[in-house]
Amino acid sequence: MTAIVTENSTLVEFLQLPYIDESPAWEYINGQAIQKTITGAKHSLLQKRLVGVIDTAGSNYEAFPELRCTLGNRSIVADIAVVASNQIPLDENGDITSTGINFAPAWIIEILSPDQSQTRVTGNILHCMRNGTQLGWLIDPYERSVIVYQSNSLPDILSEADVLPILEGINLKLTVNDIFAWFQRVS
Template sequence: MVTITPIKPQITLEQFLQQDYIDEAPAYEYINKEVVRKPMPKTHHSRIQIKLASLIESVLEKKKQAVTFTELRCTFGSRSIVPDIVIINRQQIPLNEDGELDNNAIFFAPIWSIEILSPNQKPTKVIDNILFCLENGTKMGWLIDTDEKMIMVFQAEKALKIYRDEDILPIIDNLDLELTPSQIFSWLKL
């Protein structure tokens, strides 16, 4: 008996970016010539995302060197992804003629990409995106696993390291912030 595998129609990155549906919540990503929808976040994911992004932004605002965004479409190389949190150098951010943020996606890799694993999300797919970011200029990537209470840290030209409990997490350069996994996961308690 011959088994026939259905062929998924492939679209180009340019075609993907012209689709109206890609920014519906949850967003769609373009990875390895496939359109993939991100899972809908649950409470753990959402709570850590808002608390961590707010904390990082409060520190960055004082320095005026970088800016924090959540769920911002980043298109570069051969992918269009939507990390949970990204940090971007201020001088790279496109502005309109009024000096306001250009209301579009960005077309370069962020300096720091943070992903929070959602239930039923395959960690290998998220790790693949973080590694892709590093290959394209990102300095650091975090994968936060709320079930395992650990944070995987990826850095350019360094070995993967897992942080737990009271380990001090590495942070991008010039950011005066000391964080541990215990602090981050404490946000799950009200």
Template sequence: MTAAKTPSLTLEAFLKLPETKPASEYIDGDIIQKPMPKARHSRLQGKLIQAINSVTEADQIAYAFPELRCTFGGRSIVPDIAVFLWQFIQLNENGEPLDNVLIAPNWTIEILSPEQSSNRVTGNILHCLTHGCQLGWLIDPDDRSIVVFQPQQQPELFYQDDQLPVLAGIESALTAKQVFSWLKM
């Protein structure tokens, strides 16, 4: 006989807690605080957001949000970058985005920190894909690789001059080499 795991806190109770810095995530009844971003992580995050929004925002194709809490499918996670196609961004009567996001991003991007569990981060990407996400990137600055996840496909590993897949409708020809070149200042 297997004992069922009892969550120490419900998702609803977790969402009522004050936000933490760095953010905490709710995964399978556990509260897990993300590691504090370091310089390389922040640099890649900022440059990727800029690269995505520079080709998507003006034409209202998509928008990349940093550290946006997304609650869906029994989890509340905070991807390093959550990209939403424009039609999925819920707006209030003033045309401003709603604060509470209750759907998976269309594209989730995670930048691995040395003290982070790659399996836990991969688990969040897979959770996103299970709940409607179309694309996930797991960026590893230490070995200069990007693992790309897409629904119903085997993950692919990208290095050097490999062109990275992006969401349909986004005009971008980023390569792994270009992404990691942003680390040089």
């Protein structure tokens, strides 16, 4: 589902809309408000497991599912945004804010859904990379591959036993096979 607020809507106007965080969330890309697609079981499972393994890896980073990232005249909702613990925005009470972040996450992970535009998702990753993100993954559950984006290098397509790059300081080793093995039912 795609909706346009107005031809000339601004990011400030978009962020004031009352429904942008309803499920599925809305993103602001190139002057348009676009609603994300509804995800399926594979997407949800990968998102849940990745957040869990990243957070239990013992580091100075936190993984957030569906976190709004507003930067450089774009507001996206990353499937997973990994943020340095010391950058997590806090309110006057010391509680985490509810508005998302206004900077590029250190690591962005997007999981392709069947009805989702790979071009739009890739554009969101590249936008974050241009604005300071160090690492990006585009996981394609149907091709069982991961396109990896890193600062100062061309994207790479990894599959099977390829070891995925992880942010420095996160004690985690994952292969592409490890990620897709989560689809197997465990009794």
